[in-house]
Amino acid sequence: MPKTDEVQSELAINGGPPALTSLEAPSQPKVGTEEFMELAELWGFSEEAIQEIYETIKDEDLGGGPHLTRYYNPRPSKVDALEREAAEFLGSKYVLAVHSGTSALETAYVAAGIGPGCEVIVPAYTFFATAAAVVSAKAIPVIAEIDESLTIDPRDVAAKIGPKTKAIVPVHMIGTVCDMDPIMKLADKHNLIVVEDVAQACGAQYHGQRCGTIGHLGCFSISTYKYIGAGEAGLVATDDEKLYIRAQNHHDTAACWRPDRYAQERMPGELFCGTNYRMSELEGAVNLAQFRKAPARLVRQRQVYKNLVSYLRPHQDIIPQQVRDLDGHVGYTFVFFAPAAAQATRLAEALQAEGVGANVFTAGGARDWHIYKYWEHILEQKSATEEGCPWTCPFYDQALPPYAEDMCPRTLELLSRGIRISLSEWLTENDCRQLAGAINKVLDAFHEPIAGASWHDIRPSE
Numbered sequence: 051m052p053k054t055d056e057v058q059s060e061l062a063i064n065g066g067p068p069a070l071t072s073l074e075a076p077s078q079p080k081v082g083t084e085e086f087m088e089l090a091e092l093w094g095f096s097e098e099a100i101q102e103i104y105e106t107i108k109d110e111d112l113g114g115g116p117h118l119t120r121y122y123n124p125r126p127s128k129v130d131a132l133e134r135e136a137a138e139f140l141g142s143k144y145v146l147a148v149h150s151g152t153s154a155l156e157t158a159y160v161a162a163g164i165g166p167g168c169e170v171i172v173p174a175y176t177f178f179a180t181a182a183a184v185v186s187a188k189a190i191p192v193i194a195e196i197d198e199s200l201t202i203d204p205r206d207v208a209a210k211i212g213p214k215t216k217a218i219v220p221v222h223m224i225g226t227v228c229d230m231d232p233i234m235k236l237a238d239k240h241n242l243i244v245v246e247d248v249a250q251a252c253g254a255q256y257h258g259q260r261c262g263t264i265g266h267l268g269c270f271s272i273s274t275y276k277y278i279g280a281g282e283a284g285l286v287a288t289d290d291e292k293l294y295i296r297a298q299n300h301h302d303t304a305a306c307w308r309p310d311r312y313a314q315e316r317m318p319g320e321l322f323c324g325t326n327y328r329m330s331e332l333e334g335a336v337n338l339a340q341f342r343k344a345p346a347r348l349v350r351q352r353q354v355y356k357n358l359v360s361y362l363r364p365h366q367d368i369i370p371q372q373v374r375d376l377d378g379h380v381g382y383t384f385v386f387f388a389p390a391a392a393q394a395t396r397l398a399e400a401l402q403a404e405g406v407g408a409n410v411f412t413a414g415g416a417r418d419w420h421i422y423k424y425w426e427h428i429l430e431q432k433s434a435t436e437e438g439c440p441w442t443c444p445f446y447d448q449a450l451p452p453y454a455e456d457m458c459p460r461t462l463e464l465l466s467r468g469i470r471i472s473l474s475e476w477l478t479e480n481d482c483r484q485l486a487g488a489i490n491k492v493l494d495a496f497h498e499p500i501a502g503a504s505w506h507d508i509r510p511s512e
């Protein structure tokens with residue numbers, strides 16, 4: 051037996067002296083300077099800067115150290131501030147921060163009661179996560195065509211609504227707003243939920259209203275690769291308190307978000323087994339700063355798009371991307387369609403030779419997971435478990451959608467002749483004039499200019 055400093059006396063509970071009054075172990079913060087030095091290295095600070103920062107903070111008294119989770123934080127939470135400011139920016143009653151756009155979608159689907167036996171209509175052109183999150187919520191994705199806006203075609207949505215349809219997911223792709231009026235009308239008529247996927251269009255507006263607040267729920271990715279955001283993060287927006295509470299439950303099944311964490315259920319459907327998609331204070335702080343830049347960035351970006359378009363000449367057989375709300379369009383990608391794939395390739399090559407970073411959406415036949423044809427997880431009904439959930443779900447008592455690589459021919463055809471050019475928000479008016487000059491030069495060489503019309507006057511024939 052190891053020797054201990056045992057004190058033989060009356061038990062403290064009976065009035066004797068306590069055996070343990072102090073320990074020598076120093077109190078050290080769990081998170082100290084080392085974590086911040088790792089971040090400085092991650093962010094690519096120079097050796098000299100890192101040394102300077104280290105010299106400045108190495109002797110700082112960090113007290114208990116920073117608390118990097120949003121709940122029970124002794125300091126005002128950055129995630130709380132992000133939610134508050136995002137809600138104000140969007141004009142939404144509630145915003146919930148989660149750790150990615152994919153987790154925002156899954157959270158919104160589950161909150162809306164999408165699950166076994168339900169179908170959800172998604173566009174054939176969107177990042178795969180929009181559809182994958184339907185499957186992780188145990189529902190069945192139905193894939194609908196896009197139109198010349200590169201967003202979901204409301205006519206195809208109408209054709210694909212069936213007895214199992216529970217929701218429609220319009221995706222505001224590459225900063226372009228979906229045609230929300232007909233989508234909302236369909237949803238009203240058939241009593242469907244609308245979950246907007248705004249991962250690629252944070253700040254876009256439709257008839258003056260921010261995208262993500264028109265449907266019942268809006269989902270945002272605010273990751274490094276998105277127009278606004280850094281690292282990995284997402285948001286769920288809604289005006290509906292019940293949807294918000296259910297979203298909170300799914301994103302944090304540990305229930306730290308509840309006013310009384312372990313209390314009984316306050317309403318039916320509040321508590322169920324969720325997951326942990328909580329955003330950390332690190333992501334909260336970075337994305338709060340990102341969000342504050344959004345208004346100025348949107349102004350700059352929209353101006354660049356408008357400047358470019360103002361210098362462009364419309365041409366025979368060249369169809370501009372159909373932008374449903376020019377004022378609400380984010381405008382970081384400029385798109386137009388050639389009459390056929392071969393002509394699109396030829397135009398893109400000619401533009402590249404002029405120094406314009408243009409390419410066709412399907413260039414090189416790359417396996418691009420923004421195009422449904424490459425979603426074999428869905429087309430081949432892959433499942434994480436052997437019984438094939440959700441494809442074999444007994445609640446889904448009808449034939450699966452006719453999944454096939456060629457099931458949305460219009461989408462494939464549009465993408466094969468669509469040409470895109472990325473636009474930096476920092477382009478000057480002169481840059482826009484020069485860029486437009488290069489585009490006009492190439493279009494003039496292959497197509498007849500249309501006199502007396504401006505770029506967005508041109509519409510596709512029905």
Ligand SMILES: Cc1ncc(COP(=O)(O)O)c(C=O)c1O
Nearest residue numbers: 150151152177179180249271273
């Ligand atoms: C349209 C769309 N939806 C959802 C997502 C998923 O977002 P995240 O990467 O933050 O999970 C993305 C990301 O690429 C996207 O483009």
